[in-house]
Amino acid sequence: MQNKLTPEQESFVKIANDNGFTNEITRKDILSLESNQGAKWPRWLVRDSAYRVGRGSYSLPTLGQVVEAESAEGE
Numbered sequence: 212m213q214n215k216l217t218p219e220q221e222s223f224v225k226i227a228n229d230n231g232f233t234n235e236i237t238r239k240d241i242l243s244l245e246s247n248q249g250a251k252w253p254r255w256l257v258r259d260s261a262y263r264v265g266r267g268s269y270s271l272p273t274l275g276q277v278v279e280a281e282s283a284e285g286e
Contacts (some may be wrong), residue, residue, distance in 0.1 A: 216272060219251065224274055226250045238267035 218226065224247050227236055238257070244250040256262050262269045 216274075217255075218246065220253070220255055223250055223253045223256070224241075224271060227271055228274065232271060233273070234271060235264060236269055236271050238269075241269075 223244075226244055227233075227240075227250070230244060230248065232240060232244075236256075241250075241253060241257070245252055254271050256271075262272070264270050
């Protein structure tokens with residue numbers, strides 16, 4: 212898994228987190244975010260087997276991990 216998200220990925224994770232999805236998200240939830248919140252379909256998430264936890268179910272990367280990775284690079 213990547214430890215640094217692109218702005219597009221970060222945007223999707225923020226929308227998901229704001230809607231109560233922190234660890235796991237399903238395909239149905241993604242469709243709901245796409246139609247109700249204007250989130251862009253996260254092709255990077257659904258196509259990467261590293262994020263897949265089951266049929267139509269995916270593990271969401273956390274923004275905390277990303278922030279830690281960025282601050283570690285600056286040292």
